[in-house]
Amino acid sequence: MNTEQIVLAKRPEGIPSDEIFKYETVEIDMPKKDEIQVEALYISVDPYMRGRMDDSDSYITPFQIDEPLSGHVVGKVIASEADGFDKGDIVTGQFPWQKLSNVPAKHVIKVSNTDVPLHLYLSVLGMPGQTAYHGLLKIGQPKEGETVVVSAASGAVGSVVGQIAKLKGAYVVGIAGGPEKTTYLTETLGFDASVNYKADDFSEQLAKAVPNGVDVYFENVGGLIADEVMKHLNQFARIPVCGAISGYNDTTIEHGPRIQPILIKSQALMKGFIVANYADDFANASKQLAQWVQEDKIKTKTSVMNGFEHIPEAFRNLFTGDNFGKQVVQVSDNI
Amino acid sequence: MNTEQIVLAKRPEGIPSDEIFKYETVEIDMPKKDEIQVEALYISVDPYMRGRMDDSDSYITPFQIDEPLSGHVVGKVIASEADGFDKGDIVTGQFPWQKLSNVPAKHVIKVSNTDVPLHLYLSVLGMPGQTAYHGLLKIGQPKEGETVVVSAASGAVGSVVGQIAKLKGAYVVGIAGGPEKTTYLTETLGFDASVNYKADDFSEQLAKAVPNGVDVYFENVGGLIADEVMKHLNQFARIPVCGAISGYNDTTIEHGPRIQPILIKSQALMKGFIVANYADDFANASKQLAQWVQEDKIKTKTSVMNGFEHIPEAFRNLFTGDNFGKQVVQVSDNI
Numbered sequence A, B: 001m002n003t004e005q006i007v008l009a010k011r012p013e014g015i016p017s018d019e020i021f022k023y024e025t026v027e028i029d030m031p032k033k034d035e036i037q038v039e040a041l042y043i044s045v046d047p048y049m050r051g052r053m054d055d056s057d058s059y060i061t062p063f064q065i066d067e068p069l070s071g072h073v074v075g076k077v078i079a080s081e082a083d084g085f086d087k088g089d090i091v092t093g094q095f096p097w098q099k100l101s102n103v104p105a106k107h108v109i110k111v112s113n114t115d116v117p118l119h120l121y122l123s124v125l126g127m128p129g130q131t132a133y134h135g136l137l138k139i140g141q142p143k144e145g146e147t148v149v150v151s152a153a154s155g156a157v158g159s160v161v162g163q164i165a166k167l168k169g170a171y172v173v174g175i176a177g178g179p180e181k182t183t184y185l186t187e188t189l190g191f192d193a194s195v196n197y198k199a200d201d202f203s204e205q206l207a208k209a210v211p212n213g214v215d216v217y218f219e220n221v222g223g224l225i226a227d228e229v230m231k232h233l234n235q236f237a238r239i240p241v242c243g244a245i246s247g248y249n250d251t252t253i254e255h256g257p258r259i260q261p262i263l264i265k266s267q268a269l270m271k272g273f274i275v276a277n278y279a280d281d282f283a284n285a286s287k288q289l290a291q292w293v294q295e296d297k298i299k300t301k302t303s304v305m306n307g308f309e310h311i312p313e314a315f316r317n318l319f320t321g322d323n324f325g326k327q328v329v330q331v332s333d334n335i
Helices: A049-053 A118-122 A127-140 A156-168 A180-187 A202-209 A222-232 A260-266 A276-292 A308-320 B050-055 B120-121 B127-140 B158-169 B180-190 B202-209 B223-231 B260-266 B275-294 B308-318
Strands: A002-008 A020-027 A035-044 A068-082 A091-096 A098-106 A108-110 A147-151 A171-176 A194-195 A212-218 A231-240 A254-256 A271-272 A303-308 A326-331 B002-008 B023-028 B035-044 B071-078 B092-094 B101-104 B109-112 B147-150 B171-176 B194-196 B214-218 B235-242 B255-257 B269-272 B302-304 B325-329
Touching: A002 A308, A020 A308, A020 B180, A035 A091, A035 A118, A049 A308, A068 A098, A068 A118, A091 A098, A091 A118, A108 B050, A118 A326, A127 A156, A127 A212, A127 A231, A127 A276, A127 B035, A147 A156, A147 A222, A156 A171, A156 A212, A156 A276, A171 A202, A180 A194, A194 A202, A202 A222, A212 A222, A212 B302, A222 A254, A231 A260, A231 B260, A260 B235, A260 B269, A271 B260, A303 A308, A308 A326, B023 B308, B035 B092, B035 B120, B050 B308, B071 B101, B071 B120, B092 B101, B092 B120, B120 B302, B120 B325, B127 B158, B127 B214, B127 B235, B127 B275, B147 B158, B158 B171, B158 B214, B158 B275, B171 B180, B171 B202, B194 B202, B202 B223, B214 B223, B223 B255, B235 B260, B302 B308, B308 B325
Parallel strands: A147 A171, A147 A212, A171 A194, A212 A231, A231 A271, A303 A326, B147 B171, B147 B214, B171 B194, B214 B235, B235 B269, B302 B325
Antiparallel strands: A002 A020, A035 A068, A035 A098, A035 A326, A068 A091, A091 A108, A254 B255, A271 B269, B002 B023, B035 B071, B035 B101, B035 B325, B071 B092, B092 B109
16 A cells, blocks of 8 residues: 655755655555554644754754654554554554554554544644643743743644633733734733734833733743843743744854843743653643643634645744644545 | 042943042941941952942842942951940951941841951852852752863852862863863862863863763853853753853843753753842851861862952952952951
8 A cells, every 4th residue: 555755855944945845655564563554634743843854963863864754643543453542543643744654552642532623632732732831830830920921822832821821820921923813812812911023113012011020931932032021031030941933944053142141130040841851740731731621711723734735834834923823734534 | 537448430341440440538437326347357359240330220239330339348346336246356248348337237247267267258158159059059959970060160159169069979070261270170179170261172172071961050151161061961951040250341232142942952951040049048058168168178269469459450350360269359457
């Protein structure tokens, strides 16, 4: 049997262009013992993947040239040679960008609740939700009445960060690009204020939005947006550093004001993290996040693009600011 | 009665030149109730004072023009109108740069052990020692066998940081300027390795000195030295940010590689602090530091300049790298 995949043709410079992606048709056998065959339903595109496209020493191994790209996928079991998995089961895991894949069962998580839109397992009920939960609560530790600022606030991680912070009693300010997104943050998600980083008077708007300074800054973006937020840090501020998307496509190392004097002045804490650091607590977080979603205390927005061939375009949207909400690609109608 | 003082004549640009300091003779009364009159014996010059010379929003109030500069002083009680203080007592506190001062007794600490060189109360047994102790142990939290790197390692704070880290079983690497200082670190203080940041091959030397990467980087310096250390951070590294002396005299905001990607890659923690954050634990630390000094487990080096009129020169030495060890100025022979 044949299936389609997308491989990395060459390493990108700057924003990944079409030439770095190559579509290939490959043969796929039946699954071996302890493997299952999964048909991809939704494929996730996430900013961190850009780092894996470079041949650099990072916290995860780089994608290899001529090998398929991969990431989080929600799929359906087509055939199983593994205990505990049956045909028709819905599963998630880190799979190749491939319509059909044989994967070791030990790398697969079976989804028990299929009453929610399945693509939520790529956002609030998946890696981005876990990222928001642990980064905010373990590092940010917002207290009631404190001010929490989050960048990329309408995105998959940021939108959950802001809503959890609200549930914890914080005053929440979101930074996003354009009036549609900023309105969504205050009107739909219940943020206390939102600021459009594309506005000419972003700096003044931000200052007005944080009259009591900033106690927690959940960092998704870096760059000039971060520079502005840092001007408002309160004493003992906490900055979970989740991402720095503004620099992901830079071909040189981005420079900015040195951080040491800023951290001393506010006696602030800054900590980088990846979601895998909190694997011990995934189960707890999953339960809590699912409950909040079911109680409609956390709302989500997903931008679904249709068709396997559109994955590169969906991925690029993450960096141009053209997507709104969690970006996923639906690659099968077999739902 | 008259006494001499040094006031801030104008705000400095860059390294403070002689013109910013003005010597004045002022009249001093006898102390009032609950005050004591102190004759300064040793006056401390410390890098953080440079920040107070600017009219900027910092964690401590700026020095005022035409007002005396001030800082930590070890002095002798000349006259007392306060309970618990007698003529001849040795005291420390934050006093003006003045030969004689009347100070409220509540701002004064009486020194109980006068068997040690009294200027140690401006270094290991004073604010720099407390800074080293709390920054390293509370934020850095070195574990046995881990690698601790400290910059400005032969200085008042850095030398204590490195020696405490050794006492905790860490592998300790000091960064200092010039062979005399680096030799002192390994031969006298027992550091495992030391690196001369003025050497052309500093980057290569540092890489060789930290074969197992860096778990704790005690930051006193910032700038290009920090950039090199950051290249070697291990996963979950901790960076207590105590100072960034390389930029203190800059007239513009210093730029460098943005820190966010570095912190994510290593999932490192960076925290700014000032010693006052740990005031609750000063007494414990004092006791422990005094014990280590008495047991000769912590060695110190003090650079004593003689004469009240040399305070500005001693202060400038902090930024030119010309001092070696804790810089103090002896301003009286009445010891």
